[in-house]
Amino acid sequence: MKLSTRTYRGAAAAILAGGMLLTAGCGAGGQADRSSHSGEQRANDGSKPAPVPIAPDGGGGAPAEGVDGGSEGRQKDDALEDSRPAADYLSTFALDVDTASYGYARRTLADGQRPQPGDIRPEEFVNSFRQDYPRPKGDGFSVTVDGARPRGAEGEVDGEDWSLVRVGLSTRPSDRAGERPPAALTFVIDISGSMAEPGRLDLVQESLGILTDELRDDDSIAVVTFSDEAETRLPMTRLKASRERIHSVIDSLEPTDSTNVEAGVRTGYDEAVEGRRRGATNRVVLLSDALANTGETDADAILDRIDDARREYGITLFGVGVGSEYGDELMERLADKGDGHTTYVSTSRQARKVFVDQLPTHVELRARDAKAQVAFDPKTVKQFRLIGYENRAVADEDFRNDRVDGGEVGPGHTVTALYAVRLREGASGHVATATVRWLDPRTRAPHERTGSVETDAIDGALWDGASERLQVTAVAAYFAESLRGGSMPGAPGLGELAERAGTLAKSTEDGAVRQLAEAIRQAQRLRD
Template sequence: MKHSTPTRPAGRARAGAAFGALLAVGALLAGCSGTGGGHASDARAPDARGGSAGTTAPVPPGQQEKRDRAAAPDYLSTFALDVDTASYGYARRVLGDGRLPSPETVRPEEFVNSFKQGYERPRGNGFSVSVDGARTGGGADDWSLLRVGLATRAADDTAVRPPAALTFVVDISGSMAETGRLDLVRTSLAHLTEQLRDDDSVALVTFSDEAETVFPMTALRGHRTDIREAVDSLRTASSTNVAAGVERGYDEAVQGRREGATNRVVLLSDALANTGETDADAILERIDSSRREYGITLFGVGVGSDYGDALMERLADKGDGNTTYVADETQARKVFVDQLPAHVDLRARDAKAQVEFDRETVQQFKLIGYENRAVADEDFRDDSVDGGEVGPGHTVTALYAVRLREGASGHVATATVRWLDPATREAHERTGSVETGAIDGALWNGSDERLQVAAAAAYFADILRGGTLPDTPGLSELASRTRKLAAETGDGSVSKLADAIDRAAGLKGAEPGARSAPAEGEMD
């Protein structure tokens, strides 16, 4: 199905080289990326009189004229779609325990994608594309937030979705004995099995120092009681051999694979690997042919106050899937009941987005987050390069800090999403664009409420990881604005965001002041 292991790192290397040369001339938003390293979406736009040297990717027939007029590579931002939310869920858990999350566990896109955005949904399969924004500052050094919103059609009636073949891989290591870990896994699996249909199938694998198949792929019809009893009987053992569990889980998934069904491995763990192979790439290399040939995706569900975030996130990215974090029974019900279709079905495979900025109007841009999902610009239409898997009812939001040229007016950017149909593997694209008039309003004064929520989540993440986004409010101001948004939207999840910001403000003590963009050099 994919060849992501050899091609994607090479694509990143090409992107890094191109932007390394760019950043050697003049840095854009130095230090703005909390995870470090060059990012394919960081760019200082050349002067409007001429672009940087570079090549463009091969294009389909009939589109050459359009691409001849397109921006040079440094005007392009390309990334794989990401619907993960684990980073935000874990940050809330850590803050609730009275600690600040480690900066390396904070991924802004997962904070932003944890909140409803209200995008128009497409009528058919695939994506809708929405692009808007608002001004974040004032004066000559004026910045804007640009929002690219992608949405899939909501779930069909559960009676008409494809059947699911799910292999549960459950961590029963000693660390799962902590109150709220294995108990929460049992609760999550109970919710999930209650929601599945009789024609769905499940298998159960457990692992500690070794992996064991509790039962092979089994149809739920006539076996629900057996499955519940097996789940209730789970008990903790010794060390954590994630590699053994994942490998055995994929073996069972392949053996029990059902044609025409959604075949998925569901890993429930604190991901604190301490036995056997502990590197995500090496773990998945062992089952690479199975996941590529059979299209089996991985859904990672994290639990525990101590959580191997980096391992779980990498497993999901390399396993063509997504992650979430479950801290309590309320969240377990949300994931496995309310959001069940999004986790057992697919609307799109290998989905990527590319945003093309207009050199006549845009002076600088910075993609907020998605560092781990960067794709080389020339690989956008290379369907062998790994993208993201997206389920029904999902939304994906990408925020950019954008600085327009002084007095600029007209076209700002065009966003394109490309994906493969899950059944036919046929490639599709949709586009959307935005003009300067659509981003002229003030962010905190009358702009779309959901844009403000996305901004609050992004700014919060940026503060937690020590970033330097322009016009970021201090934590107290951000908490106040978010509390107001919670009242205006009536959205309990926004109220919880405000609570988390308040906790962070208390833990940080000294309030950071509003940030401004670093000093800039000449553009060409």
Template sequence: MGRRTRTYRGAVGLFLAGGVLLTGCSGGSTNDTSSAERGLRAAGPAPAAPGGGAAADVRRPTEGAEGTDGPKEPAAPDYLSTFALDVDTASYGYARRTLADGRLPGPETVRPEEFVNSFRQGYHRPEGNGFTVSVDGARAGAEGGDWSLLRVGLATRAAPTSAERPPAALTFVVDISGSMASSDRLGLVKTSLGILTDELRDDDAVSLVTFSDEAKTVLPMTRLGGHRGKIHDAVDSMEPAASTNVGAGVRRGYEEAVDGHRKGANNRVVLLSDALANTGETDAKSILERIDSARREYGITLFGVGVGSDYGDAFMEQLTNKGDGHTTYIADEEQARKVFVDQLPAHLELTARDAKAQVAFDPKTVEKFKLIGYEDRKVADDDFRDDSVDGGEIGPGHTVTALYAVRLRDGASGHVATATVRWLDPKTRAAHEETGSVETGAIDGKLWGGAGARLQVAAVAAYFADNLRGGKLPGAPGLGELATRADELARSTEDDSVAKLATAIGQADRLKGGRSDSGANAGEGEMD
């Protein structure tokens, strides 16, 4: 059966304020689900929220026969939230670059989940393939009444060392169009590929495809052992040319990847570009349709690496999402070393295919909820166990964090939510699941000064992203206070990445003239 992608897209209108601290426990068993079981269970969403019932103002869109007039019967209340897992971080990297250049990022380029997922969370990791599931949270602000911030954390096993990972067969597809003619674009790409060539093992192999108005193979698949000089020469030979035909480059790249496919190796296409497509096919879906058979039959995924101060963020994200891959962004050599040296095994190996998460909120305790971000990754609730519907591809060493705004019912006590992650084994395609849940019982202080440092970092990143998108979350600190909190967290965690977050927030605050007030007194708004 052909694969289907079904997502629901929409703007976020989030309103966070204080509430009850939610502390969670991770756990649950891993289920190996047979095809017969999947068929029986696909008819209903899972996990089912205990107790049934309805939550105020949280409903699916009204359904009715097309073309009929008159009132339509409301659909049943919806206590499920389902999305494909995502480990992209390009939105945050590009925002940092834009702020450093003295400009505010466009709101359309800001995806909160990519800000949050740029930071370590310290989740417990499983021993083998699969995920651990952790659910916790805290009161989101001092004046928010009964709103809380709930965190769902998913983690894969630790990434192997370079010596332990399987061999790699990488096809580099490099944009050499005129727009790449600067040191922070093609120059940075050359530096990055030089770093990677030195980092790869002798039993790894690479090929090189370049594209401008047309695509050509500069180097067929070549083993590193005994050929590093040849590979360096091929990389150094790249010079900027004409326009940007990304479609031609991706097609040629997949042709080379198939020709050089190595059984038992991690086969990847790595696209390095500013993603400013202006020639040939410029629609991500059309480009991927042309290489769909190679992508599916050989399991070759697409890893996007964005560069440049003017960057086609939306196009690159769409391309890698549809190409069963993920995206990052690099602005300098330090970030290139982080991606191509420190994080290399996580970018090469897969531990889970088509991974999705579903959170079932308990209607006895929860009145409203809203997922922060993931607009482009939402999945219909009924498709959670439909393995023909596309999910996310996740490697070792990755974590995925989803934050929710949650409003509890008056006097709520007990179970709040159960989170389930479902994925397919990359080799056998067997389905597995893991669950975790959270209750209201362990109430232990507010977010600021009460919750763990990593939850506070996630909250700062989410509030920062929402501010850049023009949101105004009730209870959210202004940018000045967020910068101070990030600076304090950087010192307490001794984490340089959090210090850089503080710098970025401070830059945004100055560009906005220090006008970012707290959203504590903003109206509650709708939770659609």
């Protein structure tokens, strides 16, 4: 069935990362740049249907309904076995570099509780880890497509021929922080009573205090606070000769009353528009537990204000979630509507990584409205399912309609999409072609780049010879599906998954993978 609308499920989020930050990597995969400047691709103005890489086969042996792109909801293996035909072999989604769902799940497990299934977004688990993709030389993307079989070289899971196919996209990191454009950042800070809990407002103040010292003299900051109503504490102010004043404003913040998120967002965007700087990166950064209980608490009403500012002024929203509890669905939807990204912080170390190591050098963008479309070959592929990205689905025909929102991606970021793919018996040859399309952040000229994969590139056994980073991707996806009550072909039990994560942590010497292994062990203990 064709994905005709972007859908939202009640899922987790806490806010910022993504366009201002994220992960790095290397790998391999065929690439071909099709820039509009070369005349090979032109933007679709939305008046004509966009061409598609592979035409449907009419439904013969097509993916099961609801699993054609994997973006219409979670399906268990019995649904994957459904023989009802799908309309096409395309999977289209907006890029997403959020990581908040994984961060909040780790915090919840560490507190001795299982996360709510609706708070789990597998793509945010997968995108929380460093990858091995090559970096492009220019300002676009590299495209890597690879894979492996989850249960040995024969690849059979319950008698069927399944593989995991990884689509990896990567951007070039900034060479030096000084090369980026100046930043005009409006911080919208929750000072409601719930922010008094340790690890909330105190962590926000510590983070912003450090950031104030890290940003450049030509950067600007505005500060808006909100509880039962919103207040501008600092209009847009250049950091040069104003750092002490900014520190004083941040240090003076104290928790007060209820949480009126709508007032904070509205005032924050008003301030961002008023202080908007041409030639700068203009962003609103929302820091909150998002437990809205006063004013407008419906997400749609708040989203209207964000959408207007995004479209008219190009001001994007990023969010940082804090606290042991917070309004997950609201924050995730706000960030998506504001062309932004989310992250979650619960410790000083995490906050320093977000605000000090990543934010100052990653306030610029490499791509606006970025989308991916993966075209599976009906000659070799019987079924496929995208793991996660349910609320980032885009209609197939809107892939080249540049009026339809995509995702924002910054320097040095990677985006990973993992598919469960069932091959036809005896299939050999082309499996899929992945295309990423984006707009230049400054000129809004469209660009595309592609990569493809053949059957021989996904024949290897996942746990015996596949790249370590592909194995980490699989572990993260299997873990997320387990937490939300779904399943994937070849899914190990939590015990085996914890062992594999532990082995990968040692071989990669990656602390993030070690934390993943611990989170899986915590989930196993809670289940037992």
